[in-house]
Amino acid sequence: MIKNIIFDLGNVLINFKPEQFLLRYTKDKNRITKFISNIIQSDTWLKLDRGIMSIKNARDDFISAYPEETELIKIFFDHWQEMLTPISKNMNLLKELKSNGYRLYILSNYIIEAYEYVKERYNVFSLFDGLVISGKINIIKPEREIFQFLLQKYNLNPEDSVFIDDIKQCIDQAGKLKIKTIHYLPNTDLRSELRKLEVKI
Numbered sequence: 001m002i003k004n005i006i007f008d009l010g011n012v013l014i015n016f017k018p019e020q021f022l023l024r025y026t027k028d029k030n031r032i033t034k035f036i037s038n039i040i041q042s043d044t045w046l047k048l049d050r051g052i053m054s055i056k057n058a059r060d061d062f063i064s065a066y067p068e069e070t071e072l073i074k075i076f077f078d079h080w081q082e083m084l085t086p087i088s089k090n091m092n093l094l095k096e097l098k099s100n101g102y103r104l105y106i107l108s109n110y111i112i113e114a115y116e117y118v119k120e121r122y123n124v125f126s127l128f129d130g131l132v133i134s135g136k137i138n139i140i141k142p143e144r145e146i147f148q149f150l151l152q153k154y155n156l157n158p159e160d161s162v163f164i165d166d167i168k169q170c171i172d173q174a175g176k177l178k179i180k181t182i183h184y185l186p187n188t189d190l191r192s193e194l195r196k197l198e199v200k201i
């Protein structure tokens with residue numbers, strides 16, 4: 001029986017859609033694709049997620065590596081907060097789940113500065129019984145250790161737990177540890193997926 005519901009943050013509870021953001025500043029789709037590959041999918045970005053580099057240092061490194069994109073890099077790193085908007089249809093489920101007796105957790109790759117920002121901005125964080133944020137413990141999903149860290153820290157039985165994430169590799173890793181999973185995509189109806197696992201919602 002499900003007792004624990006574990007949420008990813010990015011693109012499950014809080015939007016992170018860099019391509020939509022960049023489209024405000026350039027209509028050049030190739031340029032956006034390249035930007036995403038060079039910046040968001042870079043090793044430096046993983047260091048941000050892992051909490052071993054600051055946003056300021058990453059911004060400076062990216063400008064040195066891609067001077068031709070200085071302007072767009074500055075816009076991106078000076079306005080990243082604007083991308084972090086709530087996914088209300090999912091956030092609205094949290095109170096309901098909590099009052100139905102479920103314990104709620106966050107397991108997310110998240111840059112420290114961004115986590116501090118969303119925690120201040122959205123009042124749902126007090127509903128959670130526990131949080132594991134990659135930037136705080138220097139481990140990132142889909143590494144097995146971060147899932148084990150969560151299970152041990154909060155003494156969770158994996159078989160009583162469901163993990164919701166938009167990234168397939170993270171879902172697969174959770175499944176290997178016997179955690180039940182929901183692969184969340186933009187059109188997923190989270191309420192009905194939870195009901196399939198007999199969660200009262």
Ligand SMILES: [Mg+2]
Binds near residue numbers: 008009010011166167
């Ligand atoms: Mg995500």
